[in-house]
Amino acid sequence: MKSLTGKTLLAIATLTYLFMWVPTITLIVFSFSNDKLGIRWEGFTLKWYAEIFNNAAVRNALEMSLIIAITTIVVSTLAGTVTAYGLYKYKFRGKEVIRMSLLLPIVMPYIVTAGALLVFFTRVVDIPLGYPSILIAHISFSTPLAVFIVLGRMQRIDWTLEEASMDLGAGRLTTWRRITLPLLMPAVIASAVLIFPWSFSDFTITFFVAGVGNTTLPIYVYSALRWGETAAVNAIGAIFVALPLIGLLLMNFFQKKRVI
Amino acid sequence: MPRGACPERHEILRYAQNDTKRRAGNDKGMFFGSFQTAFRIVGEMPGNLREKIRKYLAKQAHLPSVGPVSIWTILFVIAPLGFILYFSFLTAGDFGQILPIFTLENYQALARPVVAEVFLRTLLFSLATTMICLLLGYPLAYFIVMYGGRWRIHLLLLVILPEWTSYLIRLYAIRMLSGRAGLINSALLSLGLISSPLGILYNPSAVVLTLVYGWLPLMVLPVYASLVGLNPSLLEASADLGATPFRRFFTVTLPLTKGGILAGIILVFIPCIGDWLVPLLMGGTKTFMAGNLVYLHFISAANIPAGSTIGVALTAIVLIIMYLCIKAGGKEATERII
């Protein structure tokens, strides 16, 4: 890194990392600050955490967000894996059409999708706004993510293993369970890890299609945010930052253990 | 129709009669019974017909795996979009109603100067965001690939992780940091660099910078992937041929990572075009974007047809841009998007 190019690169990289991390780190630090607005340091306190955990509205919102995210993960990874398998294994007419239409939910502007779903649920089909509408919206979004991640993995794994297993007399289902699925598992986990933060943090779409009693954590944050800064929101934000971090550290930890 | 004029009908009748006789002794209920009947009819069909059906079924072997998600997509992705398109041709009532009266007025209204101004601004902001993301993201990805060594994956994770935190929370963090009494201003004040707090928020550059903050990781990832995929021997070859590092970069590296760059451009540009939260929370009075215009008509004015029309126009723009990028970037760009 002695060259001028190297130094310039290092400088740009450092600045960019700072740009990406200073806001969230400040948020976490100030969530321990004794300042009412949560924008400056006034001494250490845990009271904002106590406040949010004693706040029934926040607890309900957290629970709501977790239920939705976990259901979405389970359904989407399952459906995504099966679909990716079909897309990879078979040749058929309209395959490209399916792939392209799976891209749609990813590239559509959120606000348009959100509005479309709201009108669709209320005016076209009679799906009650609430868990059903939120889950449908989240699954429609997350399944394509899982499909593409698993599909990417399929293009790289050694399929002769599957054939070998069948040649050795294992049934189609056994082969799936014992050979194919373990091969795909890293991609399935990767999609779950990706879908969780997406579903857990989504605001725009959930906000539009939410029904009675569906204040998720992002919706709660939004109403608090419109209200101006409060220290308690910093504490909620710290949870949002910490959750994926904890998940990642745990995964890392267990992967290392397995190596040993 | 005289008897015998339709031989197929005769055959089918015969199968059905045989079947009714057998069923009398072995009734398994309506549902299961009819399945059995179906199988039996297929089983007793003449050989060539059976062969055709089997072939047809073999061709449809993908259906159990691909079918459910396709149906789901048609029901909950394509149908809602179709209805938005349909509603954009209808008339709005006073209290949020959608009156079934066909009109082209909503589309004619797209010609009003407000729409042009807002859409142009949206494109401009998105373009600026994408360019800044590229200028920051490419060197970062390059740095990680070239100098990351065994820390590569960790450095990459540091890029991805912010993306996993709620967008809204990250916007909140920026607001907290950049307010008049926020950390940036108080730091600058105490360093003596400024004498009175800067108004960082509520202007166009605040919107663009926040968008960069929001979507930068999506630029780094595909560029990183295509840099890693580069064949180092190509670089060596060009170095052997006497190319300076600078020249080497522009003649070899950059063209070879075109796919990754275009994928990054799509990934950043598209969410920017549809964004409405950043202008709402960081913007001032001159940062109204297309997403906000959709919100204004859809929610504030409860005019579903007008909101739908703007939504349709916005979607069309996004799809066109994506098509152009994919066309320019070829297969690699398409693959890297995912």
Place this chain on the structure above:
Amino acid sequence: MKRKILLIPLALLLAISLVATGCAPAPEKVAYEGYVASLPEGCEPVPPECFEQAIEEGELYIYEWAEWWPDDIFDGFSEEFGIEVSRDYFASTEEVKTKFALYPETPYDLVTGLGISDAYPLQEAGAAGQINPDWIPNVLEYMPEELIEMEHDPGMQYSVPTDMYFTSYVYNKELVDDPRIPSWSVLFEPAEEFYGKVTLWDEIHEVIGAALKYLGYDYYSDNEAELMEARDLLLEVKPHLLVFDSWPRGLLLGDEAWISGLWYGDGWFLNDEYEAIVPALPTEGTNLGIDLAIHPIGSANPAAAHLFLNYLFRPEVNALHIESIWYPPVHTAVLELLPEEFLKVIALPEGYLAKCDPFDPRAVTGRGLELRIEIFEELKR
């Protein structure tokens, strides 16, 4: 081992969600006699069938402004009757209007805090359910006659007034020294030194209504020439604005905004938090807004909703409500219960109410609405 990797974060999340849920013990049922006997003096009990049904329903779904009404009211109600109260929050009443317009059967039991210009379209869209006059004896007991017989809803059939609001503005008295205070001109024609320190609501009716009022017209006018004049005024002030924000609390507390269009009650609310911020009651007059509670037709717990309205109109509960939101009350017997400092909120200049325009549906229908949306779009672009 691989399978565990996936399970552990999931298990962790499940554990968190279980801890978060906790478990609330089922409250005991309350008897009608006990309720009647424990009613504060002067309050009217609801009829037995309403009471029994409300207890039977056991839950109440409320849709309200975030961070506005105090928790104590809902907790108190829940505790007294064993009815579980669930609250959802909205960040703007326009959002409520649209959701109900699209789906009038949305099953909330009560929607509170709707300004009259949002409640009226909701009523017209058929989303407001009938209120049973026999089930709200305590509301009728303390409701002024004029508010029961309002033109848009005679006999209080579809909505119940809960408090009043004036569209007004606030200024920071330590930073803003302008002899024109409390005229609207401070807001709409700010002095040069305050450029970039002024905010306006992000709401169609407030922005345009206030501008009309400053120009000397009716707050709810649908006259095209008048509205165009208001548009020109707003477009002229736009370059000097900091932002459109309906609730610029953070900006005002951080001295970022010095003059802000705000509802009068919220002005006093902020004054309580930061005494440099003072509400101004515009000399030119303003609107006479009524905040309403709606009982949507999709409600599954009508008796609980009626019981809650009665509870809200107990003088001491209403005092709690008014005291924490700082809005002028509609309740006829709450004044003596309010703290002395509250007098400033309700002490209006002599004859001020005559300068305030009552709601007129022309602003939210037909041409009046169309022009307002056009102007607002022009303003925000």
